[in-house]
Amino acid sequence: MTSSRKGSGPSRLGRLVGSYDRPVSLPRVRFAPAPTGFLHVGSARTALFNWLFARRSGGEMVLRIEDTDASLKTQAYVDAIVEPLRWLGLDWDGEPVFQSERRGLHLAAIERLLADGRAYFCDLSRAEIEQRCEEAGLPVGYHGFSRHRDVADGPGVVVRFRCDDDGATVVNDIVRGRVSFGNESLEDFVIRRGDGSPTFHLANAVDDCDMGISHVIRGEDLLNTTPRVLLLWEALGFGPPPAYAHLPLLVNAKRQKLSKRRDDVALDIYRGRGYLPEAMVNCLALLGWGPPDEVEIRPLAEIVALFDLEAVKPAPAFFDPVRLDHINSTYIKALPPEQFADAAVPFMFQPDAPKEDPDATEDARVREVAVRLAGDLQDRIDKLADVGGWVDWILSGEVRYDEKAWHKAMVKGRAAADVLAMVEARLADDDFSSAERLESIVMGVGDKLSERLGERVRSQPPVRVALTGRSAGLPLWEPMRLLGKSETLSRLHAARTRL
């Protein structure tokens, strides 16, 4: 790995020196998202790999917001990045850096390229470029039309970088090896927009140099643009460029890049469904990388210790929700009851709509249910949003019968009326202080009736349907205590009258 650059002095920017003086011996990486209103799972994975690499190597990770496009600049957009990163537990060194605030540096670099003849002005619109292509019989593209037109600077005039027409630009990629681009396929790209703002390629080169970035770890979709940055880097005399590592794309089941339109890409969606951040991180770490010992679900600290950028696989990785469920369920099972309750309570009022600010008494009741049923619930759910479906009958104060379940247990089932009557009578004498005793009372009724009728009578199904409305669910006994004696008896009675 071409890791430690031998930069001479803290900055190779010369008169563009910024504020990031530091020795370059330890790696320094950056996570550089564009603020788009939410954090994409792919971006989260990129952030994670940068973070893992930095933590593993003892280096630093900085957060740089790529907001050269003025429309991307709002506090809400920044929060939409920072907040999910915090949720995941990914921290960064120093304060976030805003590219928009470093404009002076970028413009100075543009001036220098202009002065050195490495860049020039162009006033051609998209339509004019297309027209010239057509007239010259050239394929669509720019083809350096304004190189010798001596366009003067002015409103709406852009600055383009003059690319070499021959030779090749090579990216030595840590995960892909040597990737070569023929320069003839590179066009003179825009480095300053018509409104005077620098574009991201330019800002990228300048900021990576100025901030002392040693490794650029990002998505494969940016591999094609790397030659541009490398060319700028060289033209600006920045010395040896950072090492690059282009991570495999995250794709959907149809093997397409995850997209906002088709797929659930916002990290917040997963948080809202009750995926634990630790599970999310663990899952993300396994996309494109795997630990050498094949133990996949493990604490972050171990992942940090084992992480190796050079072991990242180049093939695209399917972000599989089923796998996420499995990992999440494993993390949920491992939670101590109290912690499980903390995490689950917000999801118990309404599935898919965690309640922000529950009323205090209701909250205490819900929390008690969560704590006392923790183990049984943890075994049954993949994500916290699923919890409501198991306990709603305890919390809602009413039963909604599933007619199929009713029919099976009450109509087709043997001696349902007798079961309900006997259970109700025997329960009336109990104080509901022991779940085990409740179990033996209910089961005892079944045994008794089996003996009396000379055939197997199951007492649990009618009781379960009477209490929960459904044919399957949690073990009944602790929930019965939670439901309380009077509610239990009244539901049994209600079912009996409905027969």
Add this chain to the structure above:
RNA sequence: GCCCCCAUCGUCCAGCGGCCUAGGACGCCGGCCUUUCACGCCGGUAACACGGGUUCGAAUCCCGUUGGGGGUGCCA
């Protein structure tokens, strides 16, 4: 169109020339446990895209084909 990347079970990852009759995990199927549903445990299913080389020997190296994906903006 042009440029670039990728290619081991359905999926994620192991394999970096002989230890591979290809390993693990998820999923799926079957069994055990269980007077519900689950959890857990045991077992099974299933892959080196194709064709040429190189080599004593290739899933592993090279070339080609096919297939998939990405890029091709005054977005990043």
